[in-house]
Amino acid sequence: DAGITQSPRHKVTETGTPVTLRCHQTENHRYMYWYRQDPGHGLRLIHYSYGVKDTDKGEVSDGYSVSRSKTEDFLLTLESATSSQTSVYFCATLRGLAGDTDTQYFGPGTRLTVL
Amino acid sequence: AQKVTQAQTEISVVEKEDVTLDCVYETRDTTYYLFWYKQPPSGELVFLIRRNSFDEQNEISGRYSWNFQKSTSSFNFTITASQVVDSAVYFCALRRSYGQNFVFGPGTRLSVLP
Numbered sequence: 267d268a269g270i271t272q273s274p275r276h277k278v279t280e281t282g283t284p285v286t287l288r289c290h291q292t293e294n295h296r297y298m299y300w301y302r303q304d305p306g307h308g309l310r311l312i313h314y315s316y317g318v319k320d321t322d323k324g325e326v327s328d329g330y331s332v333s334r335s336k337t338e339d340f341l342l343t344l345e346s347a348t349s350s351q352t353s354v355y356f357c358a359t360l361r362g363l364a365g366d367t368d369t370q371y372f373g374p375g376t377r378l379t380v381l
Numbered sequence: 382a383q384k385v386t387q388a389q390t391e392i393s394v395v396e397k398e399d400v401t402l403d404c405v406y407e408t409r410d411t412t413y414y415l416f417w418y419k420q421p422p423s424g425e426l427v428f429l430i431r432r433n434s435f436d437e438q439n440e441i442s443g444r445y446s447w448n449f450q451k452s453t454s455s456f457n458f459t460i461t462a463s464q465v466v467d468s469a470v471y472f473c474a475l476r477r478s479y480g481q482n483f484v485f486g487p488g489t490r491l492s493v494l495p
């Protein structure tokens with residue numbers, strides 16, 4: 267358990283409004299991730315970060331941006347929310363060790379509804 | 382390309398039955414890592430097991446066991462004497478040794494009926 271919190275836990279917003287989700291971790295893990303979970307798709311990677319100010323796109327990055335100004339915080343922004351972005355969003359962290367002892371741990375999730 | 386397939390979308394069993402969840406993966410790497418996660422109805426994702434590609438020894442943890450077979454690219458998960466608390470969505474995942482990104486399967490929803 268990497269001490270990962272997400273805020274807000276639930277949000278309802280309207281189409282076209284900007285939304286920012288926050289992920290906070292207390293374990294000083296190097297890597298942080300944002301996923302979305304939708305029925306039939308499992309978890310799909312949106313963006314990830316491999317260090318402060320170092321981020322890269324995942325498989326479903328369109329319409330999303332991220333920022334990481336501190337090791338412990340990773341923000342996901344929907345610049346102009348659309349109904350297709352209604353989903354459950356999970357943050358995850360990874361310590362970043364070489365070898366097989368590294369495991370990804372997840373936050374509790376944020377349920378976002380875009381009306 | 383990396384891919385994880387969980388062909389069973391939903392499984393229902395009666396309590397105390399044994400159940401196996403299938404996971405088939407695709408990778409060209411010789412070194413990689415496989416994972417299982419559990420997502421109970423409360424929604425959190427719980428890590429269950431990690432296995433590296435060099436270790437094909439099966440693992441047992443209480444009622445849980447995992448069968449890793451490189452020859453068939455499978456990493457199956459068996460629950461013995463299932464209980465209602467085992468009801469959850471189970472995800473299989475793959476990570477390359479040279480990257481830090483995970484590829485998840487679509488998940489299998491297990492319902493254990495009393």
